[in-house]
Amino acid sequence: MENADTASYVDFYHAEGKHKGILSWLLTTDHKRIGLMYMCSMMTFMLIGMTLGVLMKIEMLTPGKTIVSAQTYNAMFTLHGLIMIFLFIIPGLPAIFGNFMLPLQIGARDVAFPRLNLLSWYFYMTGGIFAILSLFLRGGPIDTGWTFYIPYSIRTGTDVILPLLAAFILGFSSIITGINFVTTIHRMRAPGMGFFKMPLFVWSLYATAWIQIIATPIIGITIILVIIERLFQMGIFDPALGGDPLLFQHLFWIYSHPAVYIMILPAMGAVSEIIPTFAKRTIFGYKAIAYSSLAIAFIGYFVWAHHMFTSGISETSRFIFSLLTFLVAIPSGVKVFNWVATLYKGSITPGVPLLFVMLFVFLFSIGGLTGLVLGSLATNAHLHDTYFVVAHFHYVMFGGTVMIFFGALHYWFPKMFGKMYNEKIAKWTIPVIFVGFNMLYFTMFILGYEGMPRRYWDYLPKYQTLHVISTVGSWILVTGIIIMLVNLINGLRKGPKAPMNPWGGKTLEWTVPSPPPVYNFEEIPVITHGPYYYGGEEEK
Amino acid sequence: MEKAKNDIHKTGYGTYVLIWLILVGLTIATVTASGFNLGDFTLIIALLIAAIKSGFVINIFMHIKFEDKIFKVFLGLAFMTLLAVFVLTSFDVFFR
Ligand code: HEM
Ligand SMILES: [Cu+2]
Numbered sequence: 001m002e003n004a005d006t007a008s009y010v011d012f013y014h015a016e017g018k019h020k021g022i023l024s025w026l027l028t029t030d031h032k033r034i035g036l037m038y039m040c041s042m043m044t045f046m047l048i049g050m051t052l053g054v055l056m057k058i059e060m061l062t063p064g065k066t067i068v069s070a071q072t073y074n075a076m077f078t079l080h081g082l083i084m085i086f087l088f089i090i091p092g093l094p095a096i097f098g099n100f101m102l103p104l105q106i107g108a109r110d111v112a113f114p115r116l117n118l119l120s121w122y123f124y125m126t127g128g129i130f131a132i133l134s135l136f137l138r139g140g141p142i143d144t145g146w147t148f149y150i151p152y153s154i155r156t157g158t159d160v161i162l163p164l165l166a167a168f169i170l171g172f173s174s175i176i177t178g179i180n181f182v183t184t185i186h187r188m189r190a191p192g193m194g195f196f197k198m199p200l201f202v203w204s205l206y207a208t209a210w211i212q213i214i215a216t217p218i219i220g221i222t223i224i225l226v227i228i229e230r231l232f233q234m235g236i237f238d239p240a241l242g243g244d245p246l247l248f249q250h251l252f253w254i255y256s257h258p259a260v261y262i263m264i265l266p267a268m269g270a271v272s273e274i275i276p277t278f279a280k281r282t283i284f285g286y287k288a289i290a291y292s293s294l295a296i297a298f299i300g301y302f303v304w305a306h307h308m309f310t311s312g313i314s315e316t317s318r319f320i321f322s323l324l325t326f327l328v329a330i331p332s333g334v335k336v337f338n339w340v341a342t343l344y345k346g347s348i349t350p351g352v353p354l355l356f357v358m359l360f361v362f363l364f365s366i367g368g369l370t371g372l373v374l375g376s377l378a379t380n381a382h383l384h385d386t387y388f389v390v391a392h393f394h395y396v397m398f399g400g401t402v403m404i405f406f407g408a409l410h411y412w413f414p415k416m417f418g419k420m421y422n423e424k425i426a427k428w429t430i431p432v433i434f435v436g437f438n439m440l441y442f443t444m445f446i447l448g449y450e451g452m453p454r455r456y457w458d459y460l461p462k463y464q465t466l467h468v469i470s471t472v473g474s475w476i477l478v479t480g481i482i483i484m485l486v487n488l489i490n491g492l493r494k495g496p497k498a499p500m501n502p503w504g505g506k507t508l509e510w511t512v513p514s515p516p517p518v519y520n521f522e523e524i525p526v527i528t529h530g531p532y533y534y535g536g537e538e539e540k
Numbered sequence: 541m542e543k544a545k546n547d548i549h550k551t552g553y554g555t556y557v558l559i560w561l562i563l564v565g566l567t568i569a570t571v572t573a574s575g576f577n578l579g580d581f582t583l584i585i586a587l588l589i590a591a592i593k594s595g596f597v598i599n600i601f602m603h604i605k606f607e608d609k610i611f612k613v614f615l616g617l618a619f620m621t622l623l624a625v626f627v628l629t630s631f632d633v634f635f636r
Contacts, residue, residue: 313632
């Protein structure tokens with residue numbers, strides 16, 4: 001195997017291409033460069049979103065006005081939600097780490113449709129720019145919440161159509177990525193790599209890609225219908241014109257519930273990569289984990305109306321959807337148990353990525369279990385639209401996906417940039433993030449349980465103590481995240497050179513130099529073992 | 541590959557025009573049917589006509605009829621998902 005330290009190769013940053021300078025990025029078809037472009041743009045949006053979050057928490061320090069007006073607050077939570085969902089966490093792991101790692105992990109030179117891949121980034125940017133532009137148009141920033149519920153979204157004076165178009169275009173970007181990944185996984189695996197020899201991150205990208213392809217068109221059509229309704233008053237959704245507002249909620253959640261699995265599945269895939277590497281042991285229950293990804297993707301289509309229990313849907317459907325919701329817990333549980341079983345009796349190195357995984361398992365379990373509380377009909381009636389929900393989804397999305405986003409960043413950083421960061425500092429950010437996160441969001445469970453409604457600018461004095469604790473928590477959390485990011489940037493600028501395989505990983509991306517050459521593999525490898533082979537008997 | 545090559549010649553312009561005319565006819569049928577009050581059947585008939593139309597589009601215009609089996613499996617899967625979504629929605633619509 002070639003050595004990373006030999007200067008006999010040119011990495012993809014320095015390779016001669018058709019274009020130079022900025023154009024070598026903007027016109028590239030290299031999956032690695034596209035992944036990095038996604039990373040830069042997405043991290044920018046993430047920081048804007050977090051700034052909005054912190055400002056909202058500062059507003060909640062006191063009842064009544066603290067820093068912004070009620071209308072501004074409405075616009076802020078809407079924008080925060082839109083950015084975090086559509087511009088950060090839905091494209092999230094697939095667009096960055098999927099693009100960069102998928103071809104490397106299956107032993108390919110690029111994705112199946114490299115130009116389409118670049119196009120998806122342009123769609124993504126167009127959507128992002130539309131969303132930002134809409135802030136400065138006639139009506140002012142949109143204030144409907146990220147869910148665009150009817151009838152408010154056709155009545156409000158703020159500008160709704162441009163943000164809707166932004167979401168529509170972002171949907172196309174998502175679909176293109178999905179089609180690209182499915183084709184790549186079917187057609188471009190290295191010789192010998194059957195489906196059950198693929199890394200589990202690839203499996204999770206595969207399941208995710210199918211959700212992107214099948215579910216995303218539904219939000220596209222729904223968005224067009226809302227725009228038509230707003231422009232021409234057709235009476236599709238508006239009850240005053242004979243429409244059905246619940247139809248909108250159905251259509252919206254038929255996409256948006258599967259979308260939460262677009263967010264979490266790739267994160268679970270990354271966990272299944274990190275754990276064997278740091279336990280020096282093959283993954284326990286490979287097939288169970290692979291199939292549970294498909295099962296989650298599949299069941300995920302049939303639970304959407306658990307967002308609508310209090311909206312006036314029929315008793316029959318409430319019963320059915322509550323039952324189906326509980327079923328999702330099974331494949332999720334399968335994953336968690338298999339991860340724990342992999343760690344059991346492993347030879348564990350507590351590297352930074354593994355610590356993020358620990359953080360994930362803890363926070364995601366709280367998020368998942370409180371999901372079951374919300375999935376039961378009786379408790380849902382009490383907790384719907386309270387801060388309990390806000391706490392729940394931050395635990396799953398932030399505590400789940402975003403923590404693994406950070407973990408994956410620390411795991412693949414040496415491969416992507418060929419540099420190392422300071423591991424000691426990185427380790428110290430984790431307790432800071434842990435404390436800040438739980439102060440910020442655990443208080444919200446209690447607030448919600450005590451009746452504090454979500455999306456409110458004002459509140460009764462009795463809620464203040466908890467709000468103050470929560471706000472201070474947000475400062476601690478953000479401090480941790482900033483230290484983490486600065487540490488990574490320092491590593492990028494003046495970190496030591498990273499070896500080819502700093503963690504002792506077994507998947508194919510660790511067999512090429514860091515950073516990889518343009519076409520990844522000098523020779524396409526032939527696969528004879530499962531992806532996490534540390535010697536001994538293999539699972540059949 | 542051989543098979544695909546031969547199949548390319550199967551559909552001529554005549555077929556495409558014919559299918560297009562059928563689609564126009566079915567659209568007229570949908571519009572006409574919406575003029576009658578058929579109670580609960582209104583929805584079912586509209587969906588039925590739409591399903592027939594999409595069958596033509598998918599098979600002929602999108603060429604799925606002449607493609608490999610794997611594409612049909614994938615399409616079938618998407619179709620079953622859609623069907624399940626319709627059934628689940630109907631538990632709300634018809635029992636509200
Ligand atoms: C510094 C980090 C963050 C802080 C301080 C924060 C804070 C908040 C606050 C205060 C709300 C509004 C609560 C209300 O009035 O109802 C909110 C809503 C929301 N947050 Fe965050 N958040 C953060 C990060 C995130 C992340 C990482 C995500 C997703 C990946 C996210 C997704 C959402 C969504 C979807 C909403 C709902 C918006 C709506 O109601 O329309 N947040 N957040
Ligand atoms: Cu849901």
